[in-house]
Amino acid sequence: MKLDVKHILKTYGIFLAFLLICIILAILSPVFLRWNNILNVIRQSSIYGVMAVGMTFVILSGGIDLSVGSVLALSGIIAAGAATAGVGIFGIVALGLLVGVLCGLFNGLMITLGKITPFVITLGMMSIARGLTLIYSGGRPISGFEGAFRFIGGGFILGIPFPIVILAVTVLIGWLVLTQTRLGRYTYAIGGNEETVKLSGINSNFYKTMVYVISGLTSAMSALILTSRLNSGGPNVGQAYELDVIAAVVIGGTSLSGGRGSVWGTLVGALMISVINNGMNLLGINPFFQLVVKGVIIIGAVFLDRLRDQAN
Amino acid sequence: MKLDVKHILKTYGIFLAFLLICIILAILSPVFLRWNNILNVIRQSSIYGVMAVGMTFVILSGGIDLSVGSVLALSGIIAAGAATAGVGIFGIVALGLLVGVLCGLFNGLMITLGKITPFVITLGMMSIARGLTLIYSGGRPISGFEGAFRFIGGGFILGIPFPIVILAVTVLIGWLVLTQTRLGRYTYAIGGNEETVKLSGINSNFYKTMVYVISGLTSAMSALILTSRLNSGGPNVGQAYELDVIAAVVIGGTSLSGGRGSVWGTLVGALMISVINNGMNLLGINPFFQLVVKGVIIIGAVFLDRLRDQAN
Amino acid sequence: MEPVLRMQGISKSFPGVRALQNVDFELLPGEVHALVGENGAGKSTLMKILSGVYTPDEGDIQLKGTSVVNAGPKAMLDAGVSVIYQELNLVPHLSVAENVMLGREPRRAGGLIDWKAMRAEVKKLIAQFNLKLDPRTPVYRISPAYQQVVEIIKAISLRSDILVMDEPTASLTGNEVERLFEIIRQLRSQGVSIIYISHRLEELWEVADRVTVLRDGERITTKPLAELTVPDIVRNMVGRELTEQYPVTEIETRDEVLRVEGLTKAGVCSDVSFAVRGGEIVGFSGLVGAGRTEIMQIIFGYLKRDSGKIFIHGKEVDIRSTRDAVRNGIALIPEERKRQGLILGLSVFDNAALAVLDRNSTFGVINFKKLSDLIHRIVETIGVKTPSPRQLVKFLSGGNQQKVVLSKWFVRDCDIYIFDEPTRGIDVGAKVEIYRLMQSLAQRGAAVIMVSSELLEVLNMSDRIQVVYDGRIVKEFRRDEATEEGVMKYALGVAGSVA
Amino acid sequence: GRGEAADGAIRIGMSVPGLQFPFFVTMREEAEAAAAELGATIVFADALNDAAKQASDIENFIAQGLDAILISPMTTDALVPVIEQAVAAGIPVATVDRQANTDRVLVHVGADNVEGGRAAARFIIEQLGGSGSVIQLEGTPGASAAIDRKAGFDEVMAGSGITVLTSQSAEFDRARGQTVMENLIQAYPNFDAVFGANDEMIIGAIEAMQGSGVNARDKVTIGFDATPDAFAYIQNGLLDATIDQFPGQQAGQALQILVDNIRTGARPAQSVIFISPLPVTSAP
Numbered sequence A, B: 001m002k003l004d005v006k007h008i009l010k011t012y013g014i015f016l017a018f019l020l021i022c023i024i025l026a027i028l029s030p031v032f033l034r035w036n037n038i039l040n041v042i043r044q045s046s047i048y049g050v051m052a053v054g055m056t057f058v059i060l061s062g063g064i065d066l067s068v069g070s071v072l073a074l075s076g077i078i079a080a081g082a083a084t085a086g087v088g089i090f091g092i093v094a095l096g097l098l099v100g101v102l103c104g105l106f107n108g109l110m111i112t113l114g115k116i117t118p119f120v121i122t123l124g125m126m127s128i129a130r131g132l133t134l135i136y137s138g139g140r141p142i143s144g145f146e147g148a149f150r151f152i153g154g155g156f157i158l159g160i161p162f163p164i165v166i167l168a169v170t171v172l173i174g175w176l177v178l179t180q181t182r183l184g185r186y187t188y189a190i191g192g193n194e195e196t197v198k199l200s201g202i203n204s205n206f207y208k209t210m211v212y213v214i215s216g217l218t219s220a221m222s223a224l225i226l227t228s229r230l231n232s233g234g235p236n237v238g239q240a241y242e243l244d245v246i247a248a249v250v251i252g253g254t255s256l257s258g259g260r261g262s263v264w265g266t267l268v269g270a271l272m273i274s275v276i277n278n279g280m281n282l283l284g285i286n287p288f289f290q291l292v293v294k295g296v297i298i299i300g301a302v303f304l305d306r307l308r309d310q311a312n
Numbered sequence C: 001m002e003p004v005l006r007m008q009g010i011s012k013s014f015p016g017v018r019a020l021q022n023v024d025f026e027l028l029p030g031e032v033h034a035l036v037g038e039n040g041a042g043k044s045t046l047m048k049i050l051s052g053v054y055t056p057d058e059g060d061i062q063l064k065g066t067s068v069v070n071a072g073p074k075a076m077l078d079a080g081v082s083v084i085y086q087e088l089n090l091v092p093h094l095s096v097a098e099n100v101m102l103g104r105e106p107r108r109a110g111g112l113i114d115w116k117a118m119r120a121e122v123k124k125l126i127a128q129f130n131l132k133l134d135p136r137t138p139v140y141r142i143s144p145a146y147q148q149v150v151e152i153i154k155a156i157s158l159r160s161d162i163l164v165m166d167e168p169t170a171s172l173t174g175n176e177v178e179r180l181f182e183i184i185r186q187l188r189s190q191g192v193s194i195i196y197i198s199h200r201l202e203e204l205w206e207v208a209d210r211v212t213v214l215r216d217g218e219r220i221t222t223k224p225l226a227e228l229t230v231p232d233i234v235r236n237m238v239g240r241e242l243t244e245q246y247p248v249t250e251i252e253t254r255d256e257v258l259r260v261e262g263l264t265k266a267g268v269c270s271d272v273s274f275a276v277r278g279g280e281i282v283g284f285s286g287l288v289g290a291g292r293t294e295i296m297q298i299i300f301g302y303l304k305r306d307s308g309k310i311f312i313h314g315k316e317v318d319i320r321s322t323r324d325a326v327r328n329g330i331a332l333i334p335e336e337r338k339r340q341g342l343i344l345g346l347s348v349f350d351n352a353a354l355a356v357l358d359r360n361s362t363f364g365v366i367n368f369k370k371l372s373d374l375i376h377r378i379v380e381t382i383g384v385k386t387p388s389p390r391q392l393v394k395f396l397s398g399g400n401q402q403k404v405v406l407s408k409w410f411v412r413d414c415d416i417y418i419f420d421e422p423t424r425g426i427d428v429g430a431k432v433e434i435y436r437l438m439q440s441l442a443q444r445g446a447a448v449i450m451v452s453s454e455l456l457e458v459l460n461m462s463d464r465i466q467v468v469y470d471g472r473i474v475k476e477f478r479r480d481e482a483t484e485e486g487v488m489k490y491a492l493g494v495a496g497s498v499a
Numbered sequence D: 001g002r003g004e005a006a007d008g009a010i011r012i013g014m015s016v017p018g019l020q021f022p023f024f025v026t027m028r029e030e031a032e033a034a035a036a037e038l039g040a041t042i043v044f045a046d047a048l049n050d051a052a053k054q055a056s057d058i059e060n061f062i063a064q065g066l067d068a069i070l071i072s073p074m075t076t077d078a079l080v081p082v083i084e085q086a087v088a089a090g091i092p093v094a095t096v097d098r099q100a101n102t103d104r105v106l107v108h109v110g111a112d113n114v115e116g117g118r119a120a121a122r123f124i125i126e127q128l129g130g131s132g133s134v135i136q137l138e139g140t141p142g143a144s145a146a147i148d149r150k151a152g153f154d155e156v157m158a159g160s161g162i163t164v165l166t167s168q169s170a171e172f173d174r175a176r177g178q179t180v181m182e183n184l185i186q187a188y189p190n191f192d193a194v195f196g197a198n199d200e201m202i203i204g205a206i207e208a209m210q211g212s213g214v215n216a217r218d219k220v221t222i223g224f225d226a227t228p229d230a231f232a233y234i235q236n237g238l239l240d241a242t243i244d245q246f247p248g249q250q251a252g253q254a255l256q257i258l259v260d261n262i263r264t265g266a267r268p269a270q271s272v273i274f275i276s277p278l279p280v281t282s283a284p
């Protein structure tokens, strides 16, 4: 028996912590479990969640990407610019994603070929992309889009908000890529022991670069959701998102030193952050106290999860 | 000859990049090299610089401390509260430092005994300390201090601003501790391979905890400088400082994976960030472009330094 | 016969070290060519040049007549050269199967990895070794010996023309070694050329055809093994006559220093009791996985025990941490040097000083003058080959790294020394030095425990031998009653069930 | 309105861009006091300076079925979708201080930031007698308050005889205001006036002057937001004026209109109410 509990905690520690939080909230607030509120929470987590899938790749490979928030802003403002200039929906999406991919490509190439540590290069990119966003927009939001583009953030498919669909698809694809493709397995391998990967004749630089491209891509996807949802691209959106996104990944059990973790943990991490925010709003907790409560919950949840690490 | 250049770059890469930036600024702005401006820049870097010394310990040990900005705020507001309540200068300083030490102790104990990863626990502390600051202050600055306390941020010793004296002493002590004491050597060793340290009969948990206590202490020192200098403690000071402080350490050549780096590099990293900001103000660069310029300079400087890494 | 590989005039220097000087090396088709030399002689460096990890300063490499110098690891792999590196090269959190097939994953249509095919393939390979190993196990969970086998399987499965094995048997014991030799012979008969590096000189005659001896980065000789004896090779390696392999000294045994009673930890060991007197060397023998390492780690306070008592000088001590153990005068030289013994990114000095900083500092401030003298003396006595004590340990040869681990504990005066596989990867000359040092510790009155998988070493060095099987001590031999067969019988668990 | 909650209390959701700005701290405190007088309670959310979080907060308000929403939106457009969503769900919405680009809100009570910038510029021109030089400290690049205050200020300055020496961002932050001003004192030692786009920055700048041997009393200084700290500096003679946008009054009026609407269904006579921002030169 004892072993069983340990095994469950070991594998699902953070998931159980998450359930516990949900149960407590359901007891404290009748609103929490209402269908609309549940959709709300998941939709809210979609922005972080989608980016966090890309960040999971980066962190699994042993790297870090601080530029996600700024890349989101740049990609969003360019999509917004295109949308107000009358570009069609496919053009907008393509352009937005392209911006993210290019930023990621730049990060990846500077890390692999330029041999600069990921922290520094993505910190630089964070500053540069934000600056470009301000320059492009003149510091002003760009607003007011047509129907098709608005669907991305505001539409529904079979009663499910479209951002939730995007999140689900992204997590699923992320999981498939990580477990079923060479790109995914090499991502783990590079984070575990890059030297071995190189000695096995694998072009690790290519795969490492790809990981940052993926992160750029998911940032751009979040940008499209957010821009559409807010009906406006703003030069200041996404500020300090990197911390929340990395937090979702790390809370989800992915090791910051790379090589170990999963996209499911990340999903739970992202949902947990949304649920905490939602719950505190529902309960009307004083905003000053909210910060304390949030900190305590995050620590507490991971404390439960630590049993898993101990077992390893 | 070729070897010599390589050797110099290898050891002093970031220092040379820093000099280059200074030379360019000196050419572009006649004001840059004026004695007053130099004192200015160094004094401005003292806040980040002092914290970055503590952060160097943390990162050398293989950890990270995201809570420095919030701990600074908490420590500062409590010092400010004490100052306006008429507590004497020694009481203020002792109280401020105590707050930092306690926060660091909490971080350290949760990491070593609670076995929670540093990222998560210090992220939680970041939120908790900020919340406590807001609760204590009611969200408002606490302002207006007496002479003695104002000396810390505004005084001079032999024509040198006192914050610069504090910075110099902190870097010097940091360097001595890192190179000449067990605590310092164990910090490197823990960052290099904690298992080996444990198997060498060393109580690594104690030393690891100390590292976070030091970081809490330096955050509190910066809090005293900043609070005194601003003549007010604010609930919002120090936001996003963690990124700049970690950047100073990493730009200074300390490896984020631990075990390698020095406090001198950190000093150069902190000075560099101040110099870039100062230079852009002096040159009156458009604030939008400032972000781009800053990003490019940071990447460029570290690019120069990468030659050092390659040699290793 | 036309050689498949010809390396000519290879030279390579690192800062402060001339690793190779004008070395020639030839490999014939279907030949097993042994490469031997002292620690730091340049064996691994030569092989890393062959595999494209290093580029030589000078010299040419020809594979079947075409020059391939400077081609890089991938090109050499593609050209049919595969290498089992001395330092394990596995990805800890990937499975055994994935590690074996890394870079060559079978794929289904659509590019997805074909897990079934992969597992089946690796299962077949594992079967060759008669191992019970699930291909799905992550490699960090298996013992170093099994990890070594995984490396071997990986290299063999590449089906290369040239296979380099850099000390493949260092962490293996009897059974696995036998299987490895069979496989080597089989490969040879298929025309594969093998370069075989080892410090266990006796085993060369079982597999190798010719031998090349390196000394201080120079090639001393290349000859068929049939023309040589162990002393010949040793003479070529060290440049002088080495009289004895196991030094003999009479050491007077004193009072009991360490006594362990009923040490038990679920799933690891049960009811382990033994005692060691001052001046005694007690050997622990057993198969890989018998639990010797864990027993020692429990005594050293690194693993928690469920029950059992530890007495030092007759007094029960409460050891809850490694710090308690060291304070009570225990030293443990661990078996996995890279993971448990060294800090690769720090210098030789820092590593060697790690366990004695507390004794050489006042109020936490280190007395470097006193410490330097001590460290320099030991590093010299043990013979760590390094350009300077400031050299980072990661740049030392494998054997020299092991010597640094030994230095770390020799500088500290302890009452009890536990050596776990102390001579793994150590050359013959240095082994003798280490045996002497162990004896001098015993002479000083210390209790010495030696865990080793090299049976001969245990037999020759121990006053008494404890045989461990499945977490228990199943038999104790006195020196005069121990034989190879006797010890093996108990280690295999055969005799235990009878008795 | 959809009537009152079971216990009779009206619950109004209030969302502001960030409590890191003392302006909104004041607004929140005075709003809570005003709500209490009206027999309502405030459910408060801090957007932490993030439009996406603010949108989520409003969604959470809707999910809770609050009776009304009082919002100071992060940007003019970003919150429009959720505001319209709330109105569609039958929840009356009022905006304060910052406006939202929609005609669905019940009322907007605000003080025009552009007008505030103009007022600050006029004050400096008057104090300097029409000639001299000024340093401008802008807010966070891209923030609407920063853009608008700067726009109004620049517009009036352009037509005057006063030179704007430089305009740098200090991100609405006191410590940044201090360092940026220290740097600018080196580059432009002969300035006559400083405009800080909020009180935090101008206070930082005053501390910079005092610490660099420039007497702030000799310079014309004006901030923005009328925070208690600013009044303390005014009392000391270090600060000349601050632009008051009367956050409490804004929130109070908006709350009154919301409560009336819930109780009686009444709609205000005007759907946009502006309170003129004024430079104040002495503590209240």
Ligand SMILES: Nc1ncnc2c1ncn2[C@@H]1O[C@H](COP(=O)(O)OP(=O)(O)OP(=O)(O)O)[C@@H](O)[C@H]1O
Pocket (backbone or CB within 6 Å): C014, C015, C017, C018, C019, C037, C038, C039, C040, C041, C042, C043, C044, C045, C046, C086, C385, C386, C395, C396, C397, C398, C399, C400, C425
């Ligand atoms: N990357 C490196 N940087 C500096 N010195 C090196 C490096 N690699 C090897 N050396 C040095 O080159 C010499 C030869 O090392 P090598 O690893 O080839 O020895 P080896 O014969 O394999 O020894 P061992 O039996 O101990 O494995 C040693 O002195 C070693 O310290």
Ligand SMILES: Nc1ncnc2c1ncn2[C@@H]1O[C@H](COP(=O)(O)OP(=O)(O)OP(=O)(O)O)[C@@H](O)[C@H]1O
Pocket (backbone or CB within 6 Å): C140, C141, C142, C143, C144, C145, C286, C287, C288, C289, C290, C291, C292, C293, C294, C451, C453, C468
């Ligand atoms: N991290 C781990 N997780 C699970 N099982 C492990 C782990 N490490 C080792 N084992 C298993 O525990 C057993 C002991 O392994 P180990 O190599 O430590 O043996 P040992 O006690 O050192 O053997 P020896 O007697 O040769 O010293 C083996 O069966 C091994 O596969």
Ligand SMILES: [Mg+2]
Pocket (backbone or CB within 6 Å): C043, C044, C045, C086, C166, C397, C398, C399
């Ligand atoms: Mg070797």
Ligand SMILES: [Mg+2]
Pocket (backbone or CB within 6 Å): C289, C292, C293, C335, C420
């Ligand atoms: Mg063992």
